[in-house]
Amino acid sequence: MTPRLSPRLPLLFFPLLALALLGADDAAAQGRRAHLSSDLASRVQAGSVEEECVILTGTSQQIDAAAGTHGLKVRKRLTGGAVVQVPAGGLGALAADDSIEAVSSNYAIRGEMGVTTVAIGADQVWEDGWIEGAVGVTGDGIGVAVIDTGVADVPELRSRIVVSVDFTAFSNRSGQKVGRSSGDCPGAAGVRGRAGDDHGHGTHVAGIIAAAGGSPSDGTRGVAPAAHIVSLKVLDAQGEGFAGDVIDAIDWAIANRDRYRIRVINLSLGGAVLQACAVDPLCHAVQRAYSAGLVVVASAGNWGKDASGNEVLGGVTVPGNSPFAITAGALNTKQTPQRSDDGVTTYSSRGPTAYEGLLKPDLVAPGNKILGLLAPGSTLAREHPELAIDTTEGK
Template identity: 45%
Template sequence: METASSNQNARPVGRFRAGAVLGLAALVLWTFGAIDLRLAAQQGGQGILDLALERIVRDGDGSTTERVIVRAVPGHLKDARAALGRLHATIVTEHPVIEAITALVRSSDLTTLASSTGIGGVSSDVRLAATGWRATQTSVLNPDLLLDTLGLDDESPRQASRENGHGIHVAVIDSGIAPLRNFDVEAFYDFTGNLTPDVSSPSAPYDDYGHGTHVAGLIANDVKRRSGGRGEQIYQGIAPRADLIGLKVLDGNGQGFTSDVIHAIEFAVVNRKRLDLDVVNLSLGHPILEPAARDPLVLAVERAVQSGLVMVVAAGNVGRNPETGEEGYGGITSPGNAPSAISVGALDIHDTVTRTDDTVASFSSRGPTWYDGFAKPDLVAPGSHLVSTVSTSSALYLQNPSIVVERGTRGGVSYIKLSGTSMAAAVTTGVVARVLQVNHDRFHRGAPPLTPNTVKA
């Protein structure tokens, strides 16, 4: 895959409005009113409160209750807990891996909290969403081209028998994974509704929204295995023998709290060896409201990489100004700004195998990142009009008949088409699984696996 390149004539993206539909039926949720990103770059990054909370303190009347993530100064989690207690805040959950606490705090108390001993930062517990778009166009990427354009010809006996992700465990942090016949969900844990799953008691897999199942299919849909190896490879996943672990953080509307995502990442870190996890896919995000070093979601991703997990994240679908339709820069969402993650933008391959006509999809977020100016995304992958699996009881399937490609006619599994950096991240996750598997099987059997930084390089 190639690194991203942007149109030099594109203008910077300016102002985004809460709840605005980004393009045609975008699935990114903006939640804090009009956020002027230029103002964020000029004024943010100096205090303890993030941009959204600073605006609430400045413009609000102090009567609201805010759901926040309070990050302690390293070694001072006890002090942060005490500060919340003095303010009679309600503690929702704690995040020991990043030394943080999710709590409900009166807006009138935010300034006091920020100045309390042991407080390193106070961030909005953003209500985020999946970074996928409904593919409204009638075109569908030729299913034979996805593998071909990546140079992955699974019709080759050598690749079919060896390069398939076998033995690699991939966690999909998303809206869930439906228990379809084309892939096995080895374990499933639900973090929605502030649930705290027990690793020894996985629950039955499900996906009431549909996005996570689409992502899982791009990674590991195994059409051939279910047909005894005799089936056609149409809609085959990139790493069809990879093992999937479902970590559900988005509800039936495709929305969830940032704290639930952090909870799931921490779960993956703590149970990495027990679940034999190798790769984590994060096809979701929220607007960047503070520097990466203070963003709790970014910090969780960085801790995961430090633990040995390869973190593949979507760059975001904010490549166009929602008011003017112009392509621009500065649309990377969190955690796409995590320095150690593999941040993925979306490529439109225009239904051909050749690379010469490939372009960065217009919706795909371009860098640099706000506050820090990081060069993101790290790469781009096919992400336009991709067909993959879906649960027939999910909201995406039931509410959007125009995106349905097949209704159970191929082995009883239904398929929908979506576009977005979510899809591009899933494709990249599949490639990473194949790289890890081949490296382990051919070159380093019995030796330590590739490190996340080596994979990214």
């Protein structure tokens, strides 16, 4: 699965990024208050006195100083910041602190359902000679970090899930602790243990990427059937999570990229865009991954139409709005391998992105009525038992 960026995108990328950065500089010059995401700004304006769970941007020293000044509880250290709990009534004072760079809510993130191998030509590049002198490409030796609901140890992926880490705050899995857990400020746990997926979305995504038949008679194939999976769980049994956990998982993938041969990060999830990407901590994490040499693929989102069926523009979710991610929209292939009848699904998010106005998505791929792997006992398996039949028929 080797997506291609539009040849016109680089020409637009640099001036747009420069405008975004200039805008951030101008905002800083106009006032000494911390930058707030739009939802937090609304709460401050409304005089909210509730406790808040937020992400501060800054060095460890700046975080510690802010914690001491404002009575914050540091729940999770992040690269370039921290998830902190703000005491009741403390958000206004935190926002007015001129020593703090930016404050973002620890906003909600949700899974976004996805490719058929024939429709995108993946089956052609598996074979030697797909171009003159080239050997087949199956993903062998390539690690894909699936940051999602976890990945179940199903036969089609067995022995190729090389590590599983659970970053969700309410993890009930046993294993080696790699972080601290806190129920009052979500997004602070990390457990390295056995593979598992209590929702089903991550297993579906991992199957599209790297499924391989569990027996000689099983023809199940993902796009890169020889790739190995690094499962980083950030979403719960309802397919929901928090930005702080996704950031933590991305930075874990960066730190462990050589150990597990990670080349790609898959982010089939998204949240509401509450601020410019230039100041969003999740966008910062995507940029760090890009700078570390990783390919970051993110979904565009499922906000292409409103409840009345009307087309919506500007609905690309975060982190798909990042200029450092390859953002994928969804095609309806009409269940045929030829591309002449393909069309963008009505629900797939369209650009331009909010705030920066970037042209997104960068590409589209089949994403409608995709047969995939089912995690036994997961939310999807319980709520949609017909999926088990579809999965069996797809083998």
